[in-house]
Amino acid sequence: MSREDLMAMTRALVAHGLRGTMELADAVVRVPAASYTDPGRFEAERRRIFRRLPLMLAPSCELPEPGCYKAMEVVGVPVLLARQRDGAIAAFLNMCTHRGNPLASGRGKASRFTCGYHGWSFGSDGTLLGIASPQDFGVVEKAALCLRRFPSLERAGLIWAILDPASTLSIETALCGYDRLLAHFGFENWILFDQRTLPGPNWKTAYDGYLDFYHLPVLHANTFGRDFFNRANYFAWGPHQRLATPSKFAQRTGATDQIDLSAIPEADWPMDALMQGVWTIFPHVSIASFYGGGVRGAMISQLFPGRTVTESVTTQYYVMERPPETEEQRQGAHDQFAFLKTVVEGEDYATGRRQHEALMSGLLPEVLFGRNERGGQVFHQWVDRVLETDDADLEALFASAQPTVAAAPALAAA
């Protein structure tokens, strides 16, 4: 069924491309500038969005084998992801239950974690294995002092967790069926080629940039070029959105030129052509495909709010469908990833920083999202919606969100 959805979307993109049209949102939407700059609202976003919704914390290939772990800090929460003996993923609060010291740091492989403060040790399944000098410590119930566990789910080669051990929200429900589409990348079989972490501006200012193509030929004139198409059609599964160019052309692995989808039978449309465009995962991830060195790759950008309203942090993962086999392929992938650093850091985030500082003046009351920028419209509507929704109603909020993809979008008049 999800392949049919991909076909329907591609059919619509090709049809729009042939007619020179795009899908437009109903109206221009205004967002108060204060929604970017207000520190109180920023705190609410950290708490009510990032501490209550599933977050995509790692591609599966970052923890490829049993025993692999990754420690990270997300909106002030120390998190430990650990692949279990049976291959399942567990997400823990990365705090020793003695006095709270973070147990692990960085990434690695381990069958147990020993706290660097007083030496308590925990299994990779979170069980408290041993207390240092137990004869002196006093009697405690070990079973009650295991690591605190977060709800987690691994789907489509990606790992999600909710940073609230008591959450009752189903991660599956919150994905709104989007994981079934993402599964067509086959990320569970890809490899992690490289990764880096970049500082950025306010998280919504930064994320807006992943949600439109409107800026591409202007802001990225010196990198992507002035001829880059600036139109996108949007497809949504609840708050999760795919942007793709309404065009008959698509890129294909190994091909230097784009392929003309209108010239080949639908049955022969290659899967990577069906997956083109940018796939965003609300509230903080964007996935874009690249072909550096001729091997299919994707940059997964994972964005988190920083400590203040003016800061964010982005980890970029460059994943590849298969390991580069030749030096040329390896260099090509490396160059592609280096190029994306220039684009994001030097253009998107540098602009976001200037834009956000200007908004902090408080003198521009609102910003606009045009009919051609539906991605930003939907994103900000969902931010508002989640902020307003009580814990008990979150499940229903996502359960009621219907995909807008199953049917091919009706064509606008040429």
Ligand code: FES
């Ligand atoms: S805080 Fe971990 S052993 Fe004391």
Ligand SMILES: [Fe+2]
């Ligand atoms: Fe950009």
